[in-house]
Amino acid sequence: MTQERFDIFLTCPPGLESALASELAENGFAKCRPGQGGVTIKGGWSDVWRANLQIRGATRVLAVVDQFKTQHLNSLAQHARQTPWQTLFHPGTPVKVEATCRKSRIYHDGAAAERVSDAIARTALAEISDDADMTVRVRIDHDEVTLSLDTSGEPLHKRGYKQAVAKAPLRETLAALVLREIGYDGRAPLLDPMCGSGTFVIEAAQLAAGLAPGRARSFAFERLATFDRNAFMTLRNQPPHARSQAICLGFDRDPGAIRMSGENAERAEVSDLTQFSEGALKDLARPDGAPGWVVTNPPYGARIGDKSAVFSAYKAFGEVMRERFSGWRAALITTDDKMAKATGLAFDTISAPIDHGGLKIRIYVTGALK
Structure with a gap:
């Protein structure tokens, strides 16, 4: 062959x-x-x-x-x-x-x-x-x-830049597919108010910058008899095709998560397209400029400790979206329909179940917020 x-x-x-x-x-x-x-x-x-x-x-x-x-x-x-x-x-x-x-x-x-x-x-x-x-x-x-x-070797979510991760990190490959599923194309601002180690933000910024996701890692196929290193290096060295200069923003109440996100973004070569800030969800402010997307992976499943506190976080998320993010669209992933409903947001689409680490998650997506 x-x-x-x-x-x-x-x-x-x-x-x-x-x-x-x-x-x-x-x-x-x-x-x-x-x-x-x-x-x-x-x-x-x-x-x-x-x-x-x-x-x-x-x-x-x-x-x-x-x-x-x-x-x-x-x-x-x-x-x-x-x-x-x-x-x-x-x-x-x-x-x-x-x-x-x-x-x-x-x-x-x-x-x-x-x-x-x-x-x-x-x-x-x-x-x-x-x-x-x-x-x-x-x-x-x-x-x-x-x-x-x-032909991959290590799973492809291991992009080669994420040395620091938060608890229950979202895999980069899943984040990329979620962004595509909701219709995000890298041409609009993106904000994650519970960003953890910055996966959604960094994936969106790399998409905007046109950077190949596997550019910083090796693959199993490089050890095959069919491998042509010169041809592959020509492919790998192709210049990126940037889609936009849209800024992708991450917020989290955990200062350690913000530090990790910034370090990961720098290794991923998108520090100029990303901003990370520490802060509580209730203090989240609408960014200047054109509306974009709010996309987040809030706690669910095994990540839930105090369930009442988590419900409060979902409720606060919905309130902030309605009060401050007119014209923006919001998307979240969760295993629990009741938690999604706790936001009080009207969802235009709810995805079919998606297998994620033994859990069934869905993507909940609003239209433009009023």
Whole structure:
């Protein structure tokens, strides 16, 4: 599969597949097919590199190496030995294999992984190791086998700039998809009144600045035999295409969170497009200039300590929005419909449930506030 086009599967939280498909289409990727937990596109290795480097919402980028149907372990082993692993791995490359079996005659994950591991070791002379950074994923679903190579390595929310995080941080990839889902395009101001370590603010600023989300990190595909470093560096060194100079603002009552946010923004190269200030929600003032978006990730689920205090925070958020943010739009994510209703805000749209760390969250979005 060194030259031809093949299936590439980009994973995301279930419930946000359409948002990821929209981002891929906007970035020129062809034949985007949303499915459960991600989007499939067709492409070659340069598309794999570009997707890892430029797509904000994907959790991982999987290159589909082979697909076939089988009901027996011996047949799985035979097919896997015919897969061109030797074109992918340099001899001695550490590789681990992970398998999941669902509603199939082959039902033992470990046995399936063992057969594929043996095929890779024999044909590519790779070193099979549970500690390897390079992962081959075996998925057997209703006797349909998909062999995929995880080209990302570490999950793509690890952008390479966030060394400091607040309690229960929002993942950057989820924040990017939430922003796309609500219609934020980087051309308007954005404010997060409970910003934590600044994820929404920094993601919005990077979008406005046109900075590639993966520019400061490495990827597993850089260790593959298919990798062309010169071609990738040409891609990585392309100048950014800024959308606006809109300022993105973060507020939090925790001085430690404000310090962390500022440090993260500086490492992310968007300190000139961001401002972070310490303050209580009740003291939040409307920024000067044109209306924009208020987007926040207030406490919910396991982050709730004193539930009555949290309800008070949601109520205060709604009061501040109605009293001071006429013309702005507001969006929040939470697991609890009652908490969203405690804001007293009228929501134009409420998203379908989205899987987030074992919780089901929804995005609540207002129209322009009166």
